[in-house]
Amino acid sequence: MKIESQQRFLSFSLGEKDIALLTLEYIQEIFPIALTDICRVPQMPSCVLGVYNWRGEMLWLVNLEDMLGYPPLAPQAHLSSKLMVIKLLYQEKSLGVLVREIRDIEPFDPQFLKSPDGQLFSPEMAPFVQGYFVNPAEKILICLDVKAILQTPIWISHNQILS
Numbered sequence: 303m304k305i306e307s308q309q310r311f312l313s314f315s316l317g318e319k320d321i322a323l324l325t326l327e328y329i330q331e332i333f334p335i336a337l338t339d340i341c342r343v344p345q346m347p348s349c350v351l352g353v354y355n356w357r358g359e360m361l362w363l364v365n366l367e368d369m370l371g372y373p374p375l376a377p378q379a380h381l382s383s384k385l386m387v388i389k390l391l392y393q394e395k396s397l398g399v400l401v402r403e404i405r406d407i408e409p410f411d412p413q414f415l416k417s418p419d420g421q422l423f424s425p426e427m428a429p430f431v432q433g434y435f436v437n438p439a440e441k442i443l444i445c446l447d448v449k450a451i452l453q454t455p456i457w458i459s460h461n462q463i464l465s
Contacts, residue, residue, distance in 0.1 A: 308409040315403040317372040321443050328448040330391040334384040366399040371426025392452045410435050
């Protein structure tokens, strides 16, 4: 396997047992956050936790698990617990997605990315899945599509989020 053909992905926990990947190409920064540091905004979709002052910029924060149809993070987490924010940037639009745990940076060859199977992913998750890899331990690693996450109709209907 040639190293040049490999792309680097950030792996993180999704739900209780799944592992997801995001290409490093669209990740601007990763940082911890306490739920108490998030300013809640009323009348937003349940997956939108609120805004955070990130280096003087108003950064919208989204519970990625809730957005993808997993049980929400908030009920399992105490208000003082730290979660991780992955700050995504694509076409001058940024969004912070909250995840439970960052795992590692892993190289994968994009030619081994398998197409998403309609039976494998829930209807909530399917629009955001670019495909998946199977690691040597036969575990499925879900490759999420940053463009689909940032271009979801939720943000269009609440255009102040990514404006």
